[in-house]
């Protein structure tokens with residue numbers, strides 16, 4: 001049966017799938033061997049977020065199962081987020097029976113068109129013999145840098161048929177994105193010809209595990225380091241005297257921070273991912289950008305080199321000359337949560353922190369600092385991601401701590417049901433400031449619309465996820481972190 005062969009194929013990447021099935025996926029479930037785990041999510045999008053968290057822990061292809069047109073369309077926000085996060089996912093959606101697609105029965109949809117804007121590719125099998133080939137194509141596409149989600153739609157009747165083609169080949173796929181040595185030298189010569197150069201680094205440093213190479217380059221060059229705006233993963237974990245902080249959320253503020261530098265070298269990230277694009281970024285300045293991501297590079301008006309940032313840094317360290325260190329730190333206003341987060345300093349040595357506290361991201365980073373593979377958020381500005389992603393991470397044996405606002409909590413707390421069912425070391429800290437504090441702050445509106453009052457700890461408890469509310473933050477954090485049990489603590493700040 002084709003269904004068995006599909007799992008045989010998938011098992012070269014992973015031993016699990018995250019999903020939420022319906023009638024059109026029942027034939028897909030029939031082929032599943034006992035050894036292949038299926039993590040049930042109580043919402044289609046949440047399954048995608050979980051698969052992203054699994055990838056963040058394991059650096060392996062995350063596999064998702066979604067239900068035809070209702071499930072795929074319901075998951076779009078999460079798929080778009082995985083696309084912008086450059087997370088490699090293989091999304092397998094069930095489709096109605098291949099013989100009657102023309103009748104457009106209930107659950108039918110044009111799945112390939114639906115998924116197209118949010119994926120690197122989307123395909124639908126027309127026959128049982130085509131399925132494994134399409135899965136092969138999709139997994140290669142997902143795992144080619146820049147990584148991303150790819151969707152394959154399989155009509156439900158095909159899974160139960162015998163595929164006559166016998167595809168036993170394993171997928172061997174290596175795209176290392178080598179850097180041209182001459183280009184690296186040319187870039188470094190430009191850096192050496194300037195006295196004041198700022199380095200802006202981003203999430204690709206963590207994706208490619210280039211922290212040591214970056215630190216070496218920074219020390220040899222004596223260069224100040226800034227994190228890209230809204231960095232989604234630790235962009236730096238080196239000698240902190242060189243680290244000047246995270247670039248702000250507004251492009252005009254970024255221009256202000258970087259105005260004293262005559263050249264900016266961007267490695268492994270983006271200057272374009274600002275929340276408030278209120279000015280042209282670095283207009284007229286000499287900027288050179290190294291990224292593995294051709295989609296990112298093609299959007300920028302300055303010189304871009306598409307190659308592996310780890311290899312770039314390795315080669316660049318040979319040629320960089322020492323600059324007189326001059327750095328201007330990014331200023332940050334004190335936050336009412338500073339005292340809470342100071343209690344968390346050091347926690348990222350025990351837990352990967354999933355950040356979704358919109359008002360407090362700078363405060364959280366200031367207290368935790370950056371350590372490799374220990375801080376995750378999404379690049380899309382999407383709330384509802386952190387709890388599913390943290391569970392996906394914990395489901396693969398990682399330890400995860402979610403720091404989340406009460407507003408964001410309400411988008412996907414159903415993931416706590418999966419956490420409670422399947423286990424995994426997972427903690428949740430909810431900062432409850434009575435609704436959408438960030439939106440109140442930016443708008444100046446005190447409107448009721450921006451202040452939904454909820455009790456996240458009660459919602460978590462309803463799924464059997466141990467949860468409490470505390471007035472005393474020290475006691476609350478002590479209770480949360482005193483053992484390995486799954487727990488949620490809610491702290492109210494007003």
Ligand SMILES: Cc1ncc(C[n+]2csc(CCOP(=O)(O)OP(=O)(O)O)c2C)c(N)n1
Nearest residue numbers: 358359381382383405406407408436437438
């Ligand atoms: C999917 C999605 N819907 C809506 C928004 C808009 N949004 C941004 S922040 C925010 C409020 C978040 O509230 P909370 O988590 O309590 O954080 P706070 O604003 O209080 O810091 C909303 C609704 C979004 N970013 N993503």
